[in-house]
Amino acid sequence: MPSLGSALLALAFFATLAAAALALLGRNGDRRRVDISRRVVYAVCGLLTACVLIIELAFYGDDFGFRIVQQHSSIETPTFYKLAAMWSSQEGSLLLWAWVLSIAASAALYSTRNRLRELVPWATAVMMGVAAFFTGLMLFAPDVNPFATLSTAPADGVGLNPLLQHPSMMIHPPMLYSGYVAFTVPFAFAIGALVTRRLDSEWIRATRRFALIAWAFLGVGLLLGARWSYTELGWGGYWAWDPVENAALMPWLLGTAFLHSIMVQEKRGMLKVWNACLIVGTFSMALLGTFLVRSGVLQSIHAFGDNTVGPYVLGLIAVVLLGSTALLVSRLDDLRSPKRIDSLVSREAVFLVNNLLLVGLTAVIFWGTFFPLISELFTGTKASLAAPWFDRYTTPLAILLVLFTGIGPLLAWRRVSWASARRVFRVPLAVAAVTLVGLLLFSDAGEKPWALLLFVFAAFALSGLAQEFWNGAVARRRLSGGSLPAAMAALVGRNRRRYGGYVVHAGIAVLLIGIAASSSFQTNRDLKLAPGESAVVDGREVEYVRPTVAVNDEYLQFGALLKVTEDGGDPVFLRPSRRYFRPSGSETGLISEFFLGEATSEVGLRAGAGSDLWTAVGPSLAEIQKRVRKADEGFEACIGGAPGTPPQCDVLSGLMRAAAANPALQATALEQITKLQSLAAERIAKSYLTDDTPATFKVIVDPLVTWMWIGGLIALSGALIALWPSRGRRRGALVRTASDAQKEAKYREIRDAELDHAAGKLSDEDFALIDAELRREAVEILDRLDRERVPANGNGAGEPREKVSQP
Amino acid sequence: MPVDPDRKRKIRLVSALSVAVLLAVALIYTSFSAATEAKQPSELLNAVPGTSAQMNGRVVKGTIHEQGNGIAFDVVDRDGGSQALPVTYTGAVPDAFRGGREIVLTGEVQDGTFVGEPETLITKCPSKFTTKSDA
Numbered sequence: 001m002p003s004l005g006s007a008l009l010a011l012a013f014f015a016t017l018a019a020a021a022l023a024l025l026g027r028n029g030d031r032r033r034v035d036i037s038r039r040v041v042y043a044v045c046g047l048l049t050a051c052v053l054i055i056e057l058a059f060y061g062d063d064f065g066f067r068i069v070q071q072h073s074s075i076e077t078p079t080f081y082k083l084a085a086m087w088s089s090q091e092g093s094l095l096l097w098a099w100v101l102s103i104a105a106s107a108a109l110y111s112t113r114n115r116l117r118e119l120v121p122w123a124t125a126v127m128m129g130v131a132a133f134f135t136g137l138m139l140f141a142p143d144v145n146p147f148a149t150l151s152t153a154p155a156d157g158v159g160l161n162p163l164l165q166h167p168s169m170m171i172h173p174p175m176l177y178s179g180y181v182a183f184t185v186p187f188a189f190a191i192g193a194l195v196t197r198r199l200d201s202e203w204i205r206a207t208r209r210f211a212l213i214a215w216a217f218l219g220v221g222l223l224l225g226a227r228w229s230y231t232e233l234g235w236g237g238y239w240a241w242d243p244v245e246n247a248a249l250m251p252w253l254l255g256t257a258f259l260h261s262i263m264v265q266e267k268r269g270m271l272k273v274w275n276a277c278l279i280v281g282t283f284s285m286a287l288l289g290t291f292l293v294r295s296g297v298l299q300s301i302h303a304f305g306d307n308t309v310g311p312y313v314l315g316l317i318a319v320v321l322l323g324s325t326a327l328l329v330s331r332l333d334d335l336r337s338p339k340r341i342d343s344l345v346s347r348e349a350v351f352l353v354n355n356l357l358l359v360g361l362t363a364v365i366f367w368g369t370f371f372p373l374i375s376e377l378f379t380g381t382k383a384s385l386a387a388p389w390f391d392r393y394t395t396p397l398a399i400l401l402v403l404f405t406g407i408g409p410l411l412a413w414r415r416v417s418w419a420s421a422r423r424v425f426r427v428p429l430a431v432a433a434v435t436l437v438g439l440l441l442f443s444d445a446g447e448k449p450w451a452l453l454l455f456v457f458a459a460f461a462l463s464g465l466a467q468e469f470w471n472g473a474v475a476r477r478r479l480s481g482g483s484l485p486a487a488m489a490a491l492v493g494r495n496r497r498r499y500g501g502y503v504v505h506a507g508i509a510v511l512l513i514g515i516a517a518s519s520s521f522q523t524n525r526d527l528k529l530a531p532g533e534s535a536v537v538d539g540r541e542v543e544y545v546r547p548t549v550a551v552n553d554e555y556l557q558f559g560a561l562l563k564v565t566e567d568g569g570d571p572v573f574l575r576p577s578r579r580y581f582r583p584s585g586s587e588t589g590l591i592s593e594f595f596l597g598e599a600t601s602e603v604g605l606r607a608g609a610g611s612d613l614w615t616a617v618g619p620s621l622a623e624i625q626k627r628v629r630k631a632d633e634g635f636e637a638c639i640g641g642a643p644g645t646p647p648q649c650d651v652l653s654g655l656m657r658a659a660a661a662n663p664a665l666q667a668t669a670l671e672q673i674t675k676l677q678s679l680a681a682e683r684i685a686k687s688y689l690t691d692d693t694p695a696t697f698k699v700i701v702d703p704l705v706t707w708m709w710i711g712g713l714i715a716l717s718g719a720l721i722a723l724w725p726s727r728g729r730r731r732g733a734l735v736r737t738a739s740d741a742q743k744e745a746k747y748r749e750i751r752d753a754e755l756d757h758a759a760g761k762l763s764d765e766d767f768a769l770i771d772a773e774l775r776r777e778a779v780e781i782l783d784r785l786d787r788e789r790v791p792a793n794g795n796g797a798g799e800p801r802e803k804v805s806q807p
Numbered sequence: 808m809p810v811d812p813d814r815k816r817k818i819r820l821v822s823a824l825s826v827a828v829l830l831a832v833a834l835i836y837t838s839f840s841a842a843t844e845a846k847q848p849s850e851l852l853n854a855v856p857g858t859s860a861q862m863n864g865r866v867v868k869g870t871i872h873e874q875g876n877g878i879a880f881d882v883v884d885r886d887g888g889s890q891a892l893p894v895t896y897t898g899a900v901p902d903a904f905r906g907g908r909e910i911v912l913t914g915e916v917q918d919g920t921f922v923g924e925p926e927t928l929i930t931k932c933p934s935k936f937t938t939k940s941d942a
Contacts (some may be wrong), residue, residue, distance in 0.1 A: 090811060235901045340816075360827075364834060371838055372845065381843035383860055393834065399900075431820065504841075526898060526925075528876060582863060600902045622873055696876075698899050 002066060005054040005147040006139075012047035012098075013139055015040050016132040023124035025242070034121050036111045041124065044131060045102040052099050055146055057088055057652070058376055065153035068092055068146050074159035076554070084170035087161050087177070090309065091138060091146040096174060097290065098134040100181040104210065105131065108185045112296040115741070119203060122192035123185075124749050130184055133316055162581045162598045164554075166232050172224040176248050179218030180286035183251065185210035186258075187283035188520045190276055192328045200631030201266045204275070205741055209723060211259055212278075218252040221579045223712040234578075234601030234616045236524065236700045238708070242392040243717050246369040247289035250362050254282040257358035264348045267749060272335040273328065274355070280324040285362075287317045328366055335719040343415040350408040364393040399454045402512055405505050406461030409468050414770060417763040422658040424761055431463035433454050444521070451520035458509045465502050465509075468759070472499075475758030492721065495755070500722025518612075523701040537702040540566045547619070547689055548577065551682045555579040556594050558619035558688055560695055562604060574604030576617040577696070590635075591628045591681045596623075611703040618696040619688070627684045635677065739785045755793025843913055847884045848892035851916055859915040862923075867891055868906030882921075885909055898925030905930075 019040035026033030055068065059082045064070040072085040072092070086092035105127040112120055114423055164170075186207040193203040226238035239245065258278040270572045291313040328335075341349050367374070368385045410424045436456045439445040445452045469488065472495075476488035490498040523538040533544035543563040550557040557578025566572075581598045604615040612788040661667035753774060757767040787796065846860040854860075864882030870891075871880040878895030883890065896912065904910065910930050914923035 232902070235899050240929075340812075356823075360830070363831075367834060367838065371842060375839065375842060379839075382845040383839075385838055385842050389838060389841045392837070485911055526876075598903070599905065616899070620873065 001054055001058065001063070002147040002149045006050055006145065006408050008047050008050050008054070009135060009145075009147065009401070010139060012044050012051065012102075013132060013135040013615065014130045015044045015047060015446045016135060019044065020125040020128035021130065023121040023128070027121040029117070033118070034117070034124075037121070037124055038113065039127065041102070041109055042106050044128070045106045046098075048095070048099040048102045048135075051095060052086070052145070053682070055092065055095065056083060059083060062157070063153070064155070064157050065149050066146075067148040067150050070150055070154055070157045072158070072160055074157040077157075077160050078165070080167075081160050081170065086146075087173045088160060088164060091144045091148070092310070093173065093177065094134055094138050094144055094691055095146045096177050097181055098131055098138070100174075100178050101127065101134065101184055102132050104182050104185050105188075108189070108207065108210060116189075116198075116202055116206055118196045119192035119198050121187040122195045123203075125676060126188035126191045127184055127345075130188075130316075133312075137309055137312055141312060144309055158658065162579070162600055163232065163343055166228055168224040168228045169232075172228060175217050175221030175224060176289070179214045179216075179221055179248075180251065180289055182210050182217060183255065183279075183283050183286045185214075186279050190279045191324065194276060194324075194331050197331065199272055199331070199334050201262075201269070201745070202741065204266060205745065208259070208262055211255060211262075211311075212719060212723055215252065215255045215259060216716060216723070218248060218255065219712070219719070221717060222248055222252060223709070230614075230705075231603050231605065232600065234603065234698075236603075236614050236702075238705075241365075241385075241387045243369050244289075244293055246365050247285075247292040250365055250369075251282050251285035251289060251777075253358050253362045253365075254278055254285055257355045257362075258282055260351045261355050264351050266745060268339055268348055270337045270339050270341070270348065273332065274336055276328055276335065278355075280320070280328070280361075281362075281365050282708060284320055285315055287313060287320065291317065291673050299570060303720075307690075308408065331801075345411065345416045345421065347408055347411045350404055350411055354401060354404045354408065357397055357404065360400075361397045364397070365390070382633040386562075393456075398512060399450065399457060402457040402461055402509060405462045405509065406457060408629060409505065410464050410761070411503055412761040413752070414768070415766055416761070420761055420763045420766075427467050428460045428464040432460035435459035448520040449595045451516045451669045454512060454516040458513050461509045462506060465506050466504055467500070471759035472755060475755060478758060479754075481694070495752075496724055497722045497753070500718045500720070501723075503718025503721055504715045505718075507711045507713070507718055509711070510714060511708050511711030514648060514704050514706070514711055517704035518702045518708065521703045523699075525699050527699060528694050529697060531692055533694075535699075537699045540564050540701070542615075542697070542699055544695065544697070545573075547691070547695070548575065548684050549688050550577075551685050553582075553678075555581045556681065556685050557602075558600070558617075558621065558624075560617045560684070560697070562615055562697075564606075564613060572606055572613070574606060574613070574615050575602075576604035577602045578617060578619055590632045591677060591684065592625070592632050594681065595625060595628070608707050609706060611701055612705045614698075614700040614702055616698045618694050618698075620691075620693045621688075623691050623693060624684060624688055628681075628686065629658030631680050633686060635673075636682075685696065739781060739788055743781050746774065746781055750774050750778065836925045847888075847892055848921075849884050849888055851921060852892055852919075854916045856917055857915060858908045859913075861908070861911060862892075862894075862921055863911050864892065865909050866904070866906050869907060872889075873941055880906075882910070892921055893919070894921045894922035894923060896925075896928055898928065901928060901930040903930040904928065 019037045022033050022037035022040060026037065055066070057063075058066045058069050059073050060079070062069070062073070062075055062082075068086070068091055072089050073082050087096050105124075106692065108127070109124060112123075116123075124315065137807065186203075188283070189203040189207045193199055200306065222245075225248070229240070230236070230238040250754050258275065261271050261275050261278060265275050291310055338663065340350070342350065368390050372382045374386045375381065406428065412420075436452070439452060439455055445455060469491075470492045473484055473488040477484060480487070480490070482490070525535075525537045526543070527535050527537075529542075529544040530536060531546050533543055533545055536542070541564065543565075545561040545563050548557075548559040548561055550559075557579045559575055559576050559621045562574040564572045566573060579600050579602060580594045582594050601616045604617075606613045659666045753762065753767060753770050754760045757764075757771075762770070817941065840932065842860045843859060845863055848862060848864040851860060862882070863885060865885050865887075867881040867883055867914075871878060871879075873879075874895060875897070877895060878900065879895045881891035882894055883892070894912065896914075908930050910928060912921070912923040912929070913927040914921055926928060
């Protein structure tokens with residue numbers, strides 16, 4: 001099997017090169033070659049799928065002849081984690097990269113198979129170039145071939161680190177990788193657009209779904225990572241400004257900026273240079289994320305053991321950056337837009353501001369993340385920046401971002417008259433004012449001005465969004481009748497992108513409320529309590545009722561039963577504990593080994609809409625460890641048969657003597673000893689129950705932190721709404737040529753303007769002007785379509801021309 | 808008085824750029840003053856008391872014990888070394904913390920002991936990026 005896998009991988013590598021070469025050969029309109037190259041891309045996808053299947057089967061079947069399986073799995077590893085263990089290795093994650101890329105490339109080429117004929121060959125070449133890089137890396141770089149074998153297959157594997165045996169940890173890496181990888185598609189099409197000078201919005205229309213998917217995947221990955229940190233790592237936080245976290249956040253922020261500014265290009269034909277720069281930046285950041293995880297350049301809690309592929313990835317980033325910059329500079333003249341932003345009070349102007357904020361955030365995080373290298377360059381010593389430095393800059397930027405998130409949806413494209421601005425801002429401003437006064441009067445929010453500001457801005461943004469939905473639904477009902485809920489559903493259904501986007505905004509606002517509240521108003525106490533003692537934390541009485549113990553083959557668990565009473569309400573019981581895992585694969589059987597393996601905190605958590613109560617315990621094990629050492633010494637003495645050993649040893653030394661005399665009995669003897677030791681371990685562990693030694697506790701009261709996760713889910717559902725195929729598409733509307741797509745886009749723009757007018761965002765005068773202009777442009781497109789159709793099929797001239805008034 | 812739109816654009820551009828430059832200068836200035844130097848245990852062994860640093864070292868196996876409200880242990884340089892630096896620390900201990908692991912801890916030197924600031928102890932996840940030697 002390994003040799004088959006290697007062969008398939010090599011085949012995939014050559015196929016990527018072949019696809020790239022064929023696509024480039026067909027760049028001047030040779031459709032046959034381009035068609036073949038597309039099919040070769042599908043074949044690459046098939047080959048890499050087979051490679052992944054082989055690895056997964058090896059994991060499933062405990063085939064420890066595979067090095068990757070031996071080092072990342074074991075017989076006892078639960079099946080779910082066996083199947084997910086692939087990407088806990090470096091070679092496995094490279095394979096995942098290449099595989100996901102081949103899927104994304106196939107999907108992108110399939111969806112554009114009849115469009116963008118000039119552009120697709122170049123996009124194919126770029127995507128396959130990147131795929132060739134990653135498959136080639138696995139084949140030729142040292143120590144990263146997933147099909148590497150061990151000369152003799154060991155009986156068992158090393159196993160998967162227990163810290164990682166957490167559901168979100170298994171989904172988190174592939175989510176992040178899929179996010180990184182999917183950004184390759186818009187990047188490749190952008191390069192194609194630049195090379196062929198097809199710099200209208202076609203490449204954006206063809207790939208914005210991929211950008212949105214990538215963005216959503218990255219977001220989910222970030223959120224799962226935060227969740228894992230919160231529930232599994234035992235420090236009670238969800239974000240630490242760790243380089244690897246930052247590496248995933250940066251492409252997400254730039255991707256967010258990209259998703260917004262492409263709308264300006266689609267609607268107004270502006271910001272072309274900016275968009276090209278953003279997607280190059282996003283893709284480079286995605287590669288940088290891959291690189292950071294795999295290099296050793298920065299200190300991080302994610303240990304970067306392997307640095308075998310780091311330099312190669314760095315090389316690829318350099319090629320991407322230099323090549324794209326050169327290409328961009330050579331196309332600057334074609335990228336200039338004749339249009340200007342009409343007014344600073346317009347949606348596109350706000351998009352520009354939010355873009356600048358997002359890029360500013362990214363720049364701050366980039367500087368902070370790479371500061372150790374920068375400082376080494378200038379001062380000769382590595383120095384690093386801690387969370388407070390990051391917070392100082394990111395907090396105000398994030399708060400401004402919320403404000404503009406609130407303003408943007410309220411403004412129409414192009415220009416907003418004073419009267420309509422007053423109309424749409426009235427309610428949100430009132431809500432913000434009421435929130436401000438309410439918070440100042442009835443809460444402590446006044447003590448933390450940043451948090452207060454964020455709450456007020458978030459209230460403004462959320463009420464603005466609610467007003468958008470309301471006004472839109474009312475306007476929709478006026479246009480087409482029906483009930484209000486039906487109008488609302490139709491509104492969202494027909495404008496998925498816009499209203500999906502609004503839902504995302506609402507989710508992010510809620511998420512930021514959660515972050516601001518939990519970081520500013522958290523109560524974090526370290527306590528030392530003996531059983532029966534209690535302490536008061538933020539108005540809650542926390543009582544350490546009694547210690548708890550659990551023992552099994554895998555771990556010893558020492559915990560505590562906590563009783564929490566709040567304001568005379570019903571008590572809540574929490575059970576934080578700490579597990580000590582026996583290192584897998586070691587069969588020497590000393591009890592003290594349990595304390596040499598991994599330890600994980602099992603958090604005692606009570607989540608609530610108002611606040612989370614988070615507890616972790618640090619059991620005091622000094623006494624236990626003394627006993628363990630004594631027991632181990634006793635066992636060793638017994639086995640050695642030393643003189644003066646206690647009488648209980650007789651059985652054991654008898655066993656050992658028998659085993660020494662008769663090798664056939666050895667296995668049985670060992671088994672008996674292991675059993676005895678397990679019993680001893682259990683008894684010693686149980687003695688913890690009566691020790692009455694004080695344990696240390698960490699108790700955190702985290703207000704509103706639940707809303708962070710809820711906000712994330714809301715944002716994700718918004719992204720799904722925006723991604724859902726629109727009705728026209730499902731019916732198989734004919735979007736064959738570039739002009740067809742332009743026509744569709746123009747119709748949408750007219751509909752948008754009508755809706756904005758009906759919802760009161762556009763004054764009658766502005767609407768009349770914009771509508772006239774849009775319809776004139778639509779007529780031009782229809783004329784062009786007519787001209788295109790005549791030569792394409794002879795009877796095309798007879799088709800009735802569509803009327804512009806249709807939408 | 809109507810303003811020439813081109814001039815208006817230029818003014819906007821210049822003011823936006825100056826704000827950006829000001830922010831960048833603030834960013835750079837504060838980062839150099841806020842950063843703590845990263846040091847290996849051997850560099851801190853004979854340091855003047857009061858030296859603060861971000862210490863990157865490896866915990867010596869079998870030296871971790873409870874002391875007062877916190878813990879005490881010895882660290883050596885990441886790539887080994889024979890001279891051990893005693894460390895004391897109070898506060899939350901990450902799950903992955905144990906003998907032999909690499910840690911990052913912010914604190915200062917007092918009387919030949921490195922006193923860690925609470926909540927700054929970071930243990931490198933052995934985790935998904937594990938090396939062969941580590942595994």
